[in-house]
């Protein structure tokens with residue numbers, strides 16, 4: 001297993017403190033009783049990031065910053081320079097500065113850089129960490145694909161390919177919340193990342209100072225309909241949805257979306273060495289949606305149904 005030599009005293013630095021994943025990492029660092037600081041700099045400001053690294057001298061940097069676009073990645077189509085500044089220039093600065101200083105660096109990246117193809121059809125072999133990105137149908141994915149190729153040259157960096165992240169609550173960025181709100185959804189099996197299981201795993205992998213690329217998803221692939229059926233069964237029996245085709249979906253989006261399955265073999269071997277267990281994706285989703293229901297009851301009581309997200313067309 002590739003790893004950077006460890007030091008006895010850990011100090012962690014988080015970049016991306018105001019983001020969705022960044023917020024979860026802050027909680028995990030607190031719960032883990034880690035010594036940590038939150039970076040303030042914009043990553044494209046190399047001198048500013050360098051000064052923070054030199055001031056705090058972290059042993060581990062977690063980079064959960066990136067331009068994801070609001071309300072969604074379509075934003076990157078019309079803001080290409082901004083997307084490059086964060087997702088390529090900024091991310092490269094952090095990797096490069098950590099390399100220079102021998103600091104272990106974890107980047108929360110994306111697996112949305114692949115799409116099913118003739119050698120990786122639906123239900124066939126998943127894309128491995130050795131495969132070169134084959135999806136650039138959105139500018140967001142294009143930036144992430146460029147980046148990954150360059151990051152392979154850095155020896156202190158670990159790249160985690162997160163995909164379609166799923167949280168236990170109905171946060172707006174949660175993949176489940178997104179598809180619950182759409183009037184029509186495609187139905188394609190995909191690799192996905194159940195955050196309650198995977199974010200602690202990422203900290204364990206950083207702690208072990210693993211390096212290189214990891215497909216950072218629960219093993220297996222789950223379809224949109226399988227998830228929505230679980231949501232209806234566990235959270236909202238009155239929920240309904242309709243499907244449409246990828247071609248129909250493309251007509252209503254600025255940019256295409258990737259659909260793929262990532263091979264989890266390398267990740268599972270690494271997690272076994274770290275002593276971390278994660279569930280197959282269907283099991284992980286079922287457990288997650290169960291926690292979602294429990295959370296709704298705890299917050300709103302048994303009559304939580306009128307608090308559930310509405311379809312976008314009904315707002």
Ligand SMILES: NC(=O)c1ccc[n+]([C@@H]2O[C@H](COP(=O)([O-])OP(=O)(O)OC[C@H]3O[C@@H](n4cnc5c(N)ncnc54)[C@H](OP(=O)(O)O)[C@@H]3O)[C@@H](O)[C@H]2O)c1
Pocket residue numbers: 015016017018019020021022041042043044064065066067068069085086090108109110111162163164165173
């Ligand atoms: N959510 C997803 O669906 C998903 C899926 C796969 C991978 N990922 C990746 O995981 C990472 C974190 O995602 P997230 O969902 O937590 O995104 P998020 O909620 O949009 O948070 C990203 C954070 O990064 C900050 N940021 C952006 N550019 C920056 C820069 N140049 N310097 C410093 N901070 C910067 C943003 O701050 P400002 O708001 O101030 O710009 C924001 O707080 C991203 O790289 C994303 O591409 C996300």
